[in-house]
Amino acid sequence: MKFGVVVFPGSNCDSDCYHVIKDVINEHVEYIWHDYDEKLDFDCIILPGGFSYGDYLRAGAIARFSKVMPRIEEFAKNGGLVVGICNGFQILTESHLLPGALIRNKNLKFICSDQYVKVVTNKTPFTNLYKENEVINLPIAHGEGNYVVDEATLQEMIKNEQIILQYCDKEGNINENTNPNGSILNIAGICNKEKNVFGLMPHPERSSEKLLGCEDGKRVFLSIINYLRSR
Amino acid sequence: MKKNLYEEVGLTYEEYKMITEILGREPNELELNLFGVMWSEHCGYKNSKAFLKQLPTKGEHILQGPGENAGIVDIGDGYAVCFKVESHNHPSAVEPYEGAATGVGGIIRDIFTMGARPIALLDSLKFGTLEDSRTKYLFEGVVSGIAGYGNCVGIPTVGGETTFDPIYKNNILVNVMCVGIMKKDKIFKGVAQGVGNSVFYVGHTTGRDGMGGATFASADLTQESEEKRSAVQVGDPFMEKLLLEACLELFQTDAVVGIQDMGAAGLTSSTCETAARAGTGIEIDVALVPKREEGMNPIEVMLSESQERMLVIVKKEKEEEVYKIFEKWGLHAVKIGRVTDDGMLRVLDNGKVVAEVPAKALAHAPAYVRETKEPEVVKISQQFDIYSLPQPQDLNEVILKMISNPNLASKEYIYRQYDYMVRTDTVIRPGHDASLLRVKGIKKGIAVTVDSNGRYCYLNPYEGVQLVLAESYRNIVAVGAKPLAITDGLNFGNPHYPEIYYQFVKTIEGLKVACEYFGTPVTGGNVSFYNQSEEGPIYPTPVIGMVGVIEDVEKATDISFKEDGDIIAIIGKTFDDIGASEYLSYYHGIVSGRVPKLDLKRHKETCDKVLECINQGLFKSVHDISDGGFIIALLESALKGQKGAEVKINTSLREDFYLFSETPGRFLVTFKEEDLSKIREILNDIEVEIVGKVVNRFEISGQINEKKLKLNLNEVERRYQEAIPCALKS
Numbered sequence: 001m002k003f004g005v006v007v008f009p010g011s012n013c014d015s016d017c018y019h020v021i022k023d024v025i026n027e028h029v030e031y032i033w034h035d036y037d038e039k040l041d042f043d044c045i046i047l048p049g050g051f052s053y054g055d056y057l058r059a060g061a062i063a064r065f066s067k068v069m070p071r072i073e074e075f076a077k078n079g080g081l082v083v084g085i086c087n088g089f090q091i092l093t094e095s096h097l098l099p100g101a102l103i104r105n106k107n108l109k110f111i112c113s114d115q116y117v118k119v120v121t122n123k124t125p126f127t128n129l130y131k132e133n134e135v136i137n138l139p140i141a142h143g144e145g146n147y148v149v150d151e152a153t154l155q156e157m158i159k160n161e162q163i164i165l166q167y168c169d170k171e172g173n174i175n176e177n178t179n180p181n182g183s184i185l186n187i188a189g190i191c192n193k194e195k196n197v198f199g200l201m202p203h204p205e206r207s208s209e210k211l212l213g214c215e216d217g218k219r220v221f222l223s224i225i226n227y228l229r230s231r
Numbered sequence: 232m233k234k235n236l237y238e239e240v241g242l243t244y245e246e247y248k249m250i251t252e253i254l255g256r257e258p259n260e261l262e263l264n265l266f267g268v269m270w271s272e273h274c275g276y277k278n279s280k281a282f283l284k285q286l287p288t289k290g291e292h293i294l295q296g297p298g299e300n301a302g303i304v305d306i307g308d309g310y311a312v313c314f315k316v317e318s319h320n321h322p323s324a325v326e327p328y329e330g331a332a333t334g335v336g337g338i339i340r341d342i343f344t345m346g347a348r349p350i351a352l353l354d355s356l357k358f359g360t361l362e363d364s365r366t367k368y369l370f371e372g373v374v375s376g377i378a379g380y381g382n383c384v385g386i387p388t389v390g391g392e393t394t395f396d397p398i399y400k401n402n403i404l405v406n407v408m409c410v411g412i413m414k415k416d417k418i419f420k421g422v423a424q425g426v427g428n429s430v431f432y433v434g435h436t437t438g439r440d441g442m443g444g445a446t447f448a449s450a451d452l453t454q455e456s457e458e459k460r461s462a463v464q465v466g467d468p469f470m471e472k473l474l475l476e477a478c479l480e481l482f483q484t485d486a487v488v489g490i491q492d493m494g495a496a497g498l499t500s501s502t503c504e505t506a507a508r509a510g511t512g513i514e515i516d517v518a519l520v521p522k523r524e525e526g527m528n529p530i531e532v533m534l535s536e537s538q539e540r541m542l543v544i545v546k547k548e549k550e551e552e553v554y555k556i557f558e559k560w561g562l563h564a565v566k567i568g569r570v571t572d573d574g575m576l577r578v579l580d581n582g583k584v585v586a587e588v589p590a591k592a593l594a595h596a597p598a599y600v601r602e603t604k605e606p607e608v609v610k611i612s613q614q615f616d617i618y619s620l621p622q623p624q625d626l627n628e629v630i631l632k633m634i635s636n637p638n639l640a641s642k643e644y645i646y647r648q649y650d651y652m653v654r655t656d657t658v659i660r661p662g663h664d665a666s667l668l669r670v671k672g673i674k675k676g677i678a679v680t681v682d683s684n685g686r687y688c689y690l691n692p693y694e695g696v697q698l699v700l701a702e703s704y705r706n707i708v709a710v711g712a713k714p715l716a717i718t719d720g721l722n723f724g725n726p727h728y729p730e731i732y733y734q735f736v737k738t739i740e741g742l743k744v745a746c747e748y749f750g751t752p753v754t755g756g757n758v759s760f761y762n763q764s765e766e767g768p769i770y771p772t773p774v775i776g777m778v779g780v781i782e783d784v785e786k787a788t789d790i791s792f793k794e795d796g797d798i799i800a801i802i803g804k805t806f807d808d809i810g811a812s813e814y815l816s817y818y819h820g821i822v823s824g825r826v827p828k829l830d831l832k833r834h835k836e837t838c839d840k841v842l843e844c845i846n847q848g849l850f851k852s853v854h855d856i857s858d859g860g861f862i863i864a865l866l867e868s869a870l871k872g873q874k875g876a877e878v879k880i881n882t883s884l885r886e887d888f889y890l891f892s893e894t895p896g897r898f899l900v901t902f903k904e905e906d907l908s909k910i911r912e913i914l915n916d917i918e919v920e921i922v923g924k925v926v927n928r929f930e931i932s933g934q935i936n937e938k939k940l941k942l943n944l945n946e947v948e949r950r951y952q953e954a955i956p957c958a959l960k961s
Contacts, residue, residue, distance in 0.1 A: 009561065010469050012385025016655045019671065049653075051383040054469025110378050112650045141650040143382075206652050211669060211785065 001228055003029040004042040006072070006088075008063045012050030013085065013205065020205045021046075025221050034066040043228050044081040045072060047088025049141070049203060059102065059144045060090030069095055081125055081224060082197045086142055089189075089199035098192055098199045099157065100149030106182030110143040114214075115180060115202055117165045117188045118172050124191055125227035126198045127164055129219040135172045136216035138165075138188075138202030140180060145201040147183035147190075157190065165189030165200055236260065240267025241449060246597065253592045261578065261586045264530050265593055268496040269503060272449035272760050275596025278726040279758040282600075282739040290752040292715050298508075299420055300341040300492060302754020303413070304716045306780045308673045311415035313347035316355075316408040316681065316720040316776040318759040322463040323405040324452055327372025331405050332380035332466040333441075336538050338409040339386060340492035343475050344541065346419040346482050347411025350656060351668055352381050352649075353681040354391035354407050355720065355774040359400030361637060361958035366395075369403055371959070377407070378648040383468035384475065388649035389657050389666035391681055395637050398685065401764035402452050406720040406757075408681050408776040412670060419482060421491035423505035423513055423544045423570045428488050430502070430515055430568040431550075433557055434474045434540040436523035440465045441497070441536025451725055452764045470539040470562075477560040478541065484556075486549035493540040499533045499593070501542035502568075503576045507594035515568030516579040529580050544570060603736055604729035608823075612690045615823040617809045623887055626938055629818060630862055633891070634947055636817045639859045640954030659789050662871065664709035664855045665777075669784045676784030678712035680777050684858070685770030690811045691826045692737035696773045697745040698826060701834050701895045703777040704749055705855040708838045709898060711787045711845040712779035714749065719756035719775055724768025726760045734771035735760075742773065748831045751777065788845050790854035790864075792872030797851055797925040798904050799876055801861060803837050803897035804918045807888045813858045814891035827893045833917075834896040840914050841898055847913070849906045854899040860891040861922075864899040869931065870948050878923035878933035878940060886935045901925060 003021045007014045014031065021029040032045070052063035063069070069091075076082050076097055084092035092098040105111055117138050119130040130136065149157070157163055165188035169178040179186045181201075189200030204217030237247040240263055250258055250266050258266065269275060276283065288296035294311055295303035301315035319334025335352060342349045354377055359366040381388045386409070423430070441464035481487060489509070491501040498520070506513040517532040527535075545553050550566065557564035571577070576593060578586040623629045633639060646661040658676060659667035665680040682703045688695030700717070707714040721738065724731040746753060756776075762769045781787055792799075809815055810824020844850050852872070856864045869876055882889045902910060911919055923933060931942040 010383070010472055012472075012653055016653070019655065023671070050385060051469060051472070054383060054467070054472075056469065109375070110382055110648045110650070112647055112652065139652055141382075141652060203652070206655055209655070211658055212652075212655060 001027045001043045001225055003027055004032045004040065004045045005029060006032045006034065006045065006047050006068060008034045008052035008066060010051045010053055011048050013048040013203065016205045017046050017048045020208045020221060024208050024218065025225065027225065032068060034068050037067045037071065040071050040075045044083065044224050045075060047084040047091050049086030049088060052087055052091065059087060060094040063091045064095040073097060076197050079196055083126065084199040085203055086201055089201055090144065092197060092199045097197050098190060099153045100147055102144050103146045103148055104144050105146050111180055112141040113139065115140045116168050116170055117202055118168045118174065120163050120166055121161050123161065124164060124195050126220055126223050128226055129223040133172065135168060135170065137207055137214045138204055138217050139206045140202050142201055145181045147187040149184060154184065160193050162190050162193065163187055164191055164198065236263060240264050241271055242267050246270060249597065253589060259586065261530050261533065262588050264534060265499050265586060265588060268499055268534055269593045270596040274496050274500055276758055277596045278599050278601060278760060279735065281598045282736060285739055285743050286753040287743060287747050288752050290716065290750065293752055293754060294415060295418065295754065297753065297755040300344045302716065302718060303345060303418060304754065304778060305415055306675060306677065308675060309415055310670060310673065311413050312677055312778055313342050313345045313411040313413055314408065314718055314776065314778050315341050315755050316406050316718045316774060317341065317757045318404065318406045318720050318722060320402065320404050320722065320759055320762055321447060321452060323373055324403050326463040327369045328376040329463050329465050331373040331376030333464040333538055334405050334407045335377055335380040336466045336468065336471050337494050338407045339384065339471060340494065342409045342411035343478055344419065344421065344490050344492050346417050347413035348479060349386045349409050349411045350654060351410040351679055352386055352388040352407060353679060353776065354388065355681045355683055356391065356393045357399040357404035357685065357772065358395050359397055360395045363400060366400060367959055373405055374645050374648055380466055380468045382650045384472045385653055387651045387653045387657055389651050389668065390661050390679060392683065393642055393645055396685065398770050401766055402762045402769050404722050404762065404772060406774045408718065410677065410679050410778065417482065419487060419490050421505045422489035422509040423511050424488050424509045426511060426570050426572045428547055428570045429545045429550055429566050430513055430570065431543040431545050431553055431564055432520055432540065432567045433543055433564045434562055435467060435470045435537060436521045436563065437532055437535045438523040438537045439527065439531055439535060442531065442534055449761060451761050464536045464538050466538050473560045473562055474539050474541065477557050477562055481553065481556050484552045486545050486552040487543060488546055489544040491542050493542060495536060497534060497536050503590040503593040505542065505544060506576060506590035512571035512573045512575040512577065512590055513568060514571050514577040514579065516582065518581040519565055519567040521563045521565055529578060529585050533578060601726055601732045602729040603733035605733055606730040608689065609691060612823045613825055615810060617807065617824055620819055622885060626886060626890065627940060627942055629887065630942060631950060633814065633818060633859055633863065634866055635950040635954045637954050637958055638813060639863050641951045643952065644955045658784055659710055659787060663789045664706040667710050667781065667784065667787050674783050676781045676787060678707045678710050678779040678781060680706040681774060682706065683772050683774040685772040686816060686822055687811050687826045688738065688773060689770035690823065692734040692771050693741035694826050694829060696738045696741040697829055698895055699773060699775050700742065700745045700749065701829055702855065702857050703775045704838055705898065707777050707779035708842050709853045709855045710789065712781040713842065714751050714777055714779040716754050717746065717751050717775050717777045719753055719773055721756065721758045722762050722769065722772040722774065723760050724763040731768055738771060738773050745831060749835060786846065786848060788850055788853040790868045790871050791852055792868050792874040792901055792925045793851045795925055795927045797901040798907065798921055799901050799923045799925060801897055801920045801922055802841055802900055802914065802917060805861065805884065805889060805892050805897065806894045807884050808892045808894040809888050812891060812893045814860065827895055829895050837896045837917050840917055843913050844910055849910050850900045850902050852901045856897040856899055857893060860893055861899065862890040866947055868899060869944060870951060875926045875928045875930045875944055876923050877926050878931065880922050880935040882936060886938050889935060
């Protein structure tokens with residue numbers, strides 16, 4: 001398997017994703033510089049977290065105009081797997097590869113914390129190794145993670161099972177009290193209709209090693225490999 | 232020349248005369264400004280350096296001591312740790328967001344100029360109390376400033392401390408420590424070596440922000456300070472991130488001879504200091520400097536403290552490498568001058584010489600030793616009789632009140648706003664004694680802590696700083712690491728007052744003795760004087776940043792209770808050390824008394840033996856006992872582990888004194904019952920006082936002598952978590 005991690009000016013979690021793929025799940029991985037403008041020859045592309053272009057203007061708003069982005073759109077249209085984590089998710093909504101938008105957290109503050117999320121569906125290339133409705137711990141660290149989307153699109157997303165992760169508590173309760181940032185329906189992660197583009201605010205790469213306290217996130221990466229192998 | 236121009240740049244008449252002697256002529260306006268800023272307290276350390284020299288700075292692990300941008304210690308396996316603390320007090324008191332943000336930015340640059348990759352930030356913050364509305368504004372501003380900068384640049388803020396005391400109301404303290412990791416044979420220094428080599432300006436453009444910031448930081452805060460807002464720099468963390476990556480990439484080439492951050496006094500300090508260290512001269516042309524504003528004159532360019540800029544000395548034939556890398560990162564890289572052999576800092580404006588002064592004279596400000604006088608409080612406080620304090624009836628109520636004290640309560644409201652996990656190295660997170668970072672690829676880990684206690688130091692500057700150092704030492708040991716070295720952030724009032732200077736001198740004396748005893752040399756730091764307003768000076772507040780190394784990061788311990796049935800014990804003997812304590816100050820409203828008695832020898836022995844027990848895997852949790860005493864440590868360990876405790880304590884001390892005593896050299900530990908004999912064997916004559924056991928019920932129950940202890944931990948947790956957010960809302 002060949003993973004690519006895109007590096008924008010201001011990407012911070014690029015080396016974290018690289019580390020997990022290379023050293024934890026032992027797969028081949030390469031960095032992709034933001035101005036890369038050739039056909040992407042990879043099995044899975046990761047847009048990492050961070051503050052691309054300082055998040056100036058709006059999180060992800062400038063990164064979407066990077067030279068590599070049309071290449072990623074092309075890659076996704078051909079069925080390639082794309083994962084956007086945190087800032088990567090913001091870039092994916094800005095570039096309309098995913099519906100909706102991410103606005104400032106309801107409390108207007110940056111939040112860094114462990115966070116329980118529920119895996120709503122395991123019928124995706126990214127979650128197939130989780131149980132349906134399994135509650136897992138995926139840390140969050142963002143200032144603009146409040147997911148918003150218009151009602152019609154939301155209904156469409158529900159119908160197509162595009163909602164993949166929802167914020168919850170340890171027992172899996174999904175309500176206002178278990179919603180850290182104000183996201184509609186406690187949405188933490190979604191995919192496109194074709195289910196090959198995945199965006200999520202929590203950081204699976206931060207909970208992929210026992211030494212860091214939790215390995216719940218590792219199965220996101222393992223699911224991808226599982227999917228690619230069985231394809 | 233106007234008669235009082237030297238005063239305007241912050242120099243005395245005597246200093247002005249010295250300058251005319253050095254130059255053999257009258258300085259022009261630009262030259263006078265260069266001296267003004269370099270001989271300011273902030274850059275020149277003129278009132279402190281005579282004493283700083285006394286501090287121990289050498290040791291087997293020390294690769295770089297004071298005098299460079301940051302200190303470096305060897306941690307073995309080919310790696311070294313680079314670290315330093317720096318204050319940004321005055322800017323933060325006037326403009327909290329940008330003041331704190333640029334404080335973070337500045338110290339990060341000090342670390343990566345040495346060739347290290349920054350991996351952690353810590354902060355020591357001091358504010359007035361939260362009833363005051365301006366304090367709320369300053370507090371929120373400082374915390375979001377640290378978050379805004381640190382999060383964006385992608386360096387985790389892994390620890391720190393925050394204290395509230397009315398003494399800091401008008402002069403808050405913001406001390407930031409940065410820690411970096413590097414290969415020990417890849418150290419870069421701020422030296423302008425090699426005559427003919429090129430002097431490069433890289434990074435952000437130069438603007439009028441931060442004009443005279445160093446001079447502003449070298450005077451008391453007054454009403455007029457508000458108007459000096461323009462002396463506060465404006466940070467751009469995105470630019471810093473690019474500069475960081477570009478510099479680290481540049482270090483992989485062999486183009487760099489020397490490098491220095493343009494921090495306080497910007498281009499002036501970086502040019503004259505790099506030349507002075509190398510014994511060379513530097514010639515630059517300010518017309519070549521990239522500017523963000525039009526019509527900037529040479530004084531403005533030389534004094535600007537615009538952020539995210541570096542001076543790089545490049546091998547003459549390697550200039551192309553610099554252009555290539557900085558173009559890739561979209562940053563300016565301009566050759567503005569060259570290294571010369573005449574020892575002069577020569578400033579040109581479009582080829583015309585506008586200033587010419589000896590670099591060493593600029594870089595080496597005169598040193599002063601001022602008058603000292605012991606403050607009355609040092610003697611008076613010794614007389615205070617703690618047994619005159621009324622004995623509280625209901626201890627449970629007192630405990631609940633103490634845990635709601637913002638100084639002891641949870642700081643999660645603060646650290647939740649910091650990304651403390653980015654880079655995926657944070658093994659022990661904020662909220663424990665020290666934070667612990669792994670180093671990918673090796674087994675070792677790096678423990679870091681930052682500590683202070685202004686009240687101790689106010690009541691007894693000499694013993695106070697030793698108590699602070701001892702606390703740092705325990706914090707590092709508590710996670711299972713061996714302390715290696717420290718950086719010190721020394722915050723004081725105006726040194727022209729003999730009482731203040733006494734505090735400073737005694738602090739250095741106390742620190743010297745304790746550092747030597749503990750084997751933790753000082754690798755650098757920062758002195759911040761003039762922390763006082765019209766209402767008076769702050770407490771003398773030395774901040775200690777300590778770094779330690781753990782051989783196997785998997786063996787680390789934290790504070791949380793682990794399993795039902797584990798034995799809870801206090802290592803070390805508890806005395807009636809209530810003088811200067813948080814209990815005396817918060818519950819009884821008294822700042823007085825003898826500071827806790829520190830037996831350096833006993834303290835070191837205790838710590839070494841605790842470390843031995845941790846290395847052998849005998850302790851399941853370890854928590855340093857300090858502010859608020861044993862009972863606060865017990866509650867914190869219970870809450871972190873979401874467990875309760877049954878306690879039974881027999882003591883000859885007054886019960887409230889036992890619970891809240893701050894006797895140094897103690898740890899709250901838990902272990903399996905069957906390990907007790909092994910633990911006693913290692914600890915030998917160090918006391919192991921068994922006080923109870925861990926239980927599954929989420930409460931503290933039991934007794935101390937005949938008095939009942941019963942605390943519902945849900946209630947405790949609510950108060951502990953909500954103390955700071957509630958104080959902000961009220």
